[in-house]
Amino acid sequence: MTHLQLRNPISKRDIANELGNVVEGDKILGAKSLHHLTTLSEYFTEPVGPGHDSIQLVVQVPGGECQPFAGSRSYPILTPSTLSATAGYKRSFSQILESAPQPTKRRKLEKLPGSTTIYKTEPAVDQPSARLPSIGAGFTDLTTYFNLIAADKTPYIEMLDAREKYQYLFLRPSRFGKSVFLQTLASYYDKRLEANFDQIFGGLYIGKHRTEAASKYLVLCFDFSRIEVLYDFDKMERSFHSYVHGVLSRFLTVNSKFLVEFDKDHELFETNAGKSLENVVVRNLLWPSRTPAKLDVI
Amino acid sequence: MGCSELQLFVGVDEYDAPANEALLTFPSDEIYRRLAGMVKTHFFAVIKDSIAQNVVVKYWLTGVLPAFRDGISPLAATTVLSRQPRFHGLCGFTDAEVQTIAQTYMSSSPKLQSYDIDAVMHGLRQWHNGHRFCEKSDVPIDSLYNPQYVFLHLEGLSDSKSIEPGEEIEAPHINKVLDAIDESTFPEIFLLAASSKLEANIHYHIPPAAVRNTSSMPSLAHSLLYFFGVLTFAESAESDSSAESDSDSETFLGVPNKTMQQIVRFRHCISILTGLMDIL
Numbered sequence: 001m002t003h004l005q006l007r008n009p010i011s012k013r014d015i016a017n018e019l020g021n022v023v024e025g026d027k028i029l030g031a032k033s034l035h036h037l038t039t040l041s042e043y044f045t046e047p048v049g050p051g052h053d054s055i056q057l058v059v060q061v062p063g064g065e066c067q068p069f070a071g072s073r074s075y076p077i078l079t080p081s082t083l084s085a086t087a088g089y090k091r092s093f094s095q096i097l098e099s100a101p102q103p104t105k106r107r108k109l110e111k112l113p114g115s116t117t118i119y120k121t122e123p124a125v126d127q128p129s130a131r132l133p134s135i136g137a138g139f140t141d142l143t144t145y146f147n148l149i150a151a152d153k154t155p156y157i158e159m160l161d162a163r164e165k166y167q168y169l170f171l172r173p174s175r176f177g178k179s180v181f182l183q184t185l186a187s188y189y190d191k192r193l194e195a196n197f198d199q200i201f202g203g204l205y206i207g208k209h210r211t212e213a214a215s216k217y218l219v220l221c222f223d224f225s226r227i228e229v230l231y232d233f234d235k236m237e238r239s240f241h242s243y244v245h246g247v248l249s250r251f252l253t254v255n256s257k258f259l260v261e262f263d264k265d266h267e268l269f270e271t272n273a274g275k276s277l278e279n280v281v282v283r284n285l286l287w288p289s290r291t292p293a294k295l296d297v298i
Numbered sequence: 299m300g301c302s303e304l305q306l307f308v309g310v311d312e313y314d315a316p317a318n319e320a321l322l323t324f325p326s327d328e329i330y331r332r333l334a335g336m337v338k339t340h341f342f343a344v345i346k347d348s349i350a351q352n353v354v355v356k357y358w359l360t361g362v363l364p365a366f367r368d369g370i371s372p373l374a375a376t377t378v379l380s381r382q383p384r385f386h387g388l389c390g391f392t393d394a395e396v397q398t399i400a401q402t403y404m405s406s407s408p409k410l411q412s413y414d415i416d417a418v419m420h421g422l423r424q425w426h427n428g429h430r431f432c433e434k435s436d437v438p439i440d441s442l443y444n445p446q447y448v449f450l451h452l453e454g455l456s457d458s459k460s461i462e463p464g465e466e467i468e469a470p471h472i473n474k475v476l477d478a479i480d481e482s483t484f485p486e487i488f489l490l491a492a493s494s495k496l497e498a499n500i501h502y503h504i505p506p507a508a509v510r511n512t513s514s515m516p517s518l519a520h521s522l523l524y525f526f527g528v529l530t531f532a533e534s535a536e537s538d539s540s541a542e543s544d545s546d547s548e549t550f551l552g553v554p555n556k557t558m559q560q561i562v563r564f565r566h567c568i569s570i571l572t573g574l575m576d577i578l
Contacts, residue, residue, distance in 0.1 A: 115398040130406035132399075132449040147406075149399050151445070156388045160356075167349065167357040168379040169313070169367055172431070173527030174471055175446035176389040178360035182309045185358055189307040217307040217356065222341075225315040231324065233332050240336060258304065274340035281306060281348040 106143045109152075109203030117155075119203070123147045135175075139183035143200065153181055154206035157188055161211035182221065190219040191258060218258060220251050220281065244273035248280050306354045308345055313359040313373075314366035321365070321509045322474040330506060338370050346372035362471075363525050369506040381502070383435035390429060390442030396422055400452060407456050422451055428554030430531040433498065441533065447557065472561060475526045480513035481569040487520070487529075488566045492559070494532035494552030500524055520551060528561055530554040 107121035120130060124146035131148050133141065142150040160166060172178050187193060187200060194215035201207035206214075226243055230236040245268055252262050267279045316337070320330040348354040359376060367373040379385050391399070400418055404410040410418075422443065429442040490496040499517040501508075512519040523529040532552035553559050 112398050112402055115395065118395050118398040118402070120402060128406075129408070130403050132403060132453060134449070135446060149402055151391060151395055151399075153388060156385065159384065165349075165355045167376045169359045169361065169364075169373070169376045170385075170388065171361055171364060171378060171380045171525060172389045173362060173429075173444070173525070174469070175444055176442075176527075177445050178389050179311050181389060182311050182358060182360055185307065185356075186309055189356065213356070217305050219307050219309070221309040221311065223311040224337075225312040227316040227337075229316045229319040229323065229329070229333065231329065233329065236329075236333065237336060241340070244341065272340070274344055277341065277344045278347070281308075281344065281353055282351060 106199045106203075107146060107148075109143065111152075112149075116205075117152045119150060119152055121146055121148045121150075137180070139180050139187055142180070143203070151177075152204045153177070154184060154188070154201070154204045155209075156181075157185065157206045158209050158211060160185075161213045164213075179223075186219045186221050188214060189217045191215055191217060192219075192254065218251075218255050220247070222247055238271070241269075241271050241273045245270045245276055248276050252280065305352070306348070307356045307358070308348075308354045309357075310359045312361060314361040314363055317366040317369075317506065318363060318471075318474075318509070321506060322478050327507065334366070334369055334506070338372060342370055342372040346375070349375075363504065363509065363522070364502060365504040365506045365509050368503050378502070380431060381433075383432045383437055383439055386430075386432050386435075386439050387442065389445075391445050391448060392440040392442065393423070393427065394440075396427075396443050396448055399448065403452050403456075409456050409458070410452075413455070418452075418455065422448060423555075425451060425556045428530060428552075428558075429527060430533070430554075433500065433531055433549050441530075441554070444527070444557075472526060472528065475522050476528075476561070476565050478510045478512065479519045479522065481565075481572065483512075483516050483519050484562070484566050484569045486516070487523070488562050491529055491551055491553045491562065494550050496520065496529070496551040498531060498549040498551045500551075524551065527554065528558050530558075 109119045109121055112118045112120060121143065127146045129147070131145065133148065133150055142148065160168070170178060170181075188206060193200060197210075197215050198207065201210075201214075222244070228236055228239040230239070248268055249264060252259065252264060252268075256262075262280075268276045316333055317330060320333050324330070345354060345357065349357060357376070359373075361367075364378060367376060367378070380388075397415075397419060400422065401415055404413055404415060404418065426443045426447045427441055429444065430439060431442075432439055487496065499520065501518055501521040504518065504521060508515075508518050509522065512522065520529060524531075529551045530553075532550040553562060
């Protein structure tokens with residue numbers, strides 16, 4: 001389970017009021033399912049209870065296993081104006097990018113007239129109006145939500161895969177869709193999703209122009225915006241090592257059927273990302289009868 | 299299991315987010331220096347080794363500035379793909395894409411069905427189009443829209459809310475880079491870029507220390523603003539004339555759209571007010 005805790009100084013009533021919603025009474029209405037493309041603010045339309053100095057959201061991947069955020073991370077105190085965007089953003093990366101997407105029900109895609117890239121997912125009975133992706137929407141969202149307008153950038157995968165190997169850096173200002181494209185690549189290459197390839201990519205360009213690299217690799221993704229930059233370097237260092245440890249631990253878990261037995265307790269180190277990464281991406285994968293790197297004893 | 303079956307795709311999103319935060323937030327180099335050393339040793343050097351051993355075969359990094367790449371030796375082998383014209387549209391929307399999105403969204407929204415598509419497109423172009431990230435190209439390049447702001451703009455119309463992207467204008471990531479730029483350069487940037495006459499001299503390799511020390515070289519400030527999307531390559535006046543002028547013609551920087559004009563104008567006003575306060 002992913003627990004996203006919003007702490008005081010703002011009360012739940014203040015949040016709800018700030019978000020323009022009506023607060024009535026002191027009842028707690030209980031758990032509610034969250035939807036990928038719904039901003040957090042939309043969940044504050046109901047009464048919230050008094051006397052609590054935090055709100056806890058439990059986010060579960062639709063159709064997938066519950067997984068925690070990588071490592072430990074304390075969230076800054078959020079203000080109402082940053083609430084929905086921050087929460088949606090972090091869910092997206094934690095659940096989709098780092099852990100690699102889980103197979104979910106994909107919708108039929110319809111290319112829109114006059115365009116080779118823009119498509120709309122199949123409509124739903126209770127969702128007659130077309131929708132647009134919200135901030136933080138991931139690649140999975142773009143093909144699993146009803147009546148959603150999005151762009152198919154997968155022709156670029158074919159161009160990238162003209163090279164069997166590559167090391168590319170793509171620079172763009174914020175909010176140009178860099179993360180979604182990375183998630184698209186991750187899903188495309190992910191060996192775990194091979195059985196679901198047609199379901200995921202069948203309606204997109206690359207589904208009909210599949211390259212040799214499709215579903216061929218293990219996928220390991222990091223989001224460095226998750227690294228806390230702090231004046232206290234020791235704390236920042238712990239945060240970094242812990243983050244990498246969490247990502248690697250989850251990578252080993254979800255890819256366990258492809259890997260040789262791995263002793264997480266002795267080959268992943270919460271205080272040494274380099275050694276852990278070396279054990280995972282070099283020693284473990286190359287040498288089934290490996291010699292894991294050890295922590296130096298001082 | 300043979301090792302040939304176990305190769306990796308490694309993705310690193312926002313590879314320079316912590317580095318930029320350290321450079322643009324903290325006054326001393328110490329935090330950046332230690333952070334860069336840590337990430338180099340414990341991450342990028344290990345990935346480089348795994349590439350050399352043919353374990354990682356595809357490696358994709360995203361970011362905003364080239365500075366961190368230039369300061370981290372294991373990243374020197376990466377190719378900056380975003381400057382290549384044929385990959386220009388990989389992130390961002392073209393005018394044709396936005397037109398299709400707007401038409402479909404408006405026809406489906408009861409509130410927007412009576413709106414004139416040409417008027418809506420005019421607003422979208424004014425506020426969010428105009429980004430060109432490639433300096434020169436043998437093939438025509440469409441200017442790009444910021445996708446997220448296209449969506450917010452259309453939703454704003456549907457909800458009868460303001461379409462002015464105030465959130466972007468006040469966004470910390472933009473304001474941090476503006477804070478790092480010598481404010482005395484803003485009047486010139488504002489005046490020249492507004493008329494697309496700011497000569498382009500983009501530094502594609504930026505030493506990390508230069509990110510917050512742009513006063514000695516205005517072109518460094520222009521480069522930072524380019525990478526953050528505040529400035530962009532201006533549309534060539536000769537683009538529709540003969541091809542012979544393309545290769546050697548000068549390129550200029552301009553402000554891509556009204557959103558970025560607002561940002562520059564706001565900062566220009568702040569610098570004027572600061573000057574007045576100093577006089578008083």
